[in-house]
Amino acid sequence: MERMREGMAEIFYDNGTLFFAMPRDGMPYHPYWKTFMEIGQRCDDMNTDDNGNWSFFDEDGLLLGIQMVDPVDESGAPKESSLYWLRHIMEEDELVMFLDTVKACYAETLEEGDASNVTMVDEFTFRVDPEGPDKIDGE
DSSP: OOOHSSEEEEEEEEETTEEEEEOOOSSSOSSSSHHHHHHHOOOOOOOOOTTSOOOETTTTTTEEEEEEOSSSSTTTBBOOOHHHHHTTOHHHHHHHHHHHHHHHHHHHSSSSSOOTTTGOOOOOOOEEEEEEEOTTTTT
């Protein structure tokens, strides 16, 4: 969990697919796609499951990012399949922080501020510092 508190992570969501980039030294890249390019360049190992979830690791075995199906259901509760998969790549405290942050991103994205129907969200991009998520305007 210390890594998640040391820098600014990024969460990208597009039509049911979520991409989470772990914090790295310095500020997140702009434009946003440089984040994906850096993970591709630094990736030394990746894992997948049968549900379309991917995890990317550097040469030291540190998690760089994950791409996964939406980890929460329409009510905002974590999907059991997502929990099972995430527990294999994250510590439990990181997993809780990650899912809480995703739910906060949904709540902030929805115009009504209500995360009770997360299917209303089509796309968002957030930078997540240790204090919480901040929506990136214009993306």
